[in-house]
Amino acid sequence: MKKAPRARKAAAKTATTTGPRAGGAAFQKGLEALTQYVARTGSVTVPRGHEETVDIDGDEHAVKLGIWLTNTKTRRAKLDQTQLAALAHFGVDWATK
Known part of the structure; x- marks a missing residue:
């Protein structure tokens, strides 16, 4: 009996975006949430459990900012x-x- 061939792992995704939206969607959501939080509170110190809701392109997203x-x-x-x-x-x- 022959063993079945092993499945190959998918290639890792690489970021190719440059400019102001560089860093992927998750980073941008977090940065938008941080922007909003700092504008509201004046502080960059965020409690670990804090959740910030941001509006991105008309959709609300809850970001666990801390x-x-x-x-x-x-x-x-x-x-x-x-x-x-x-x-x-x-x-x-x-x-x-």
């Missing part, structure tokens, strides 16, 4: 310079280090 910010910090080595600059613009201290 978790998004924590995850983004954890993965900061994978962020490009445009993403880091966007976060630094709001005063996110770890984005400038």
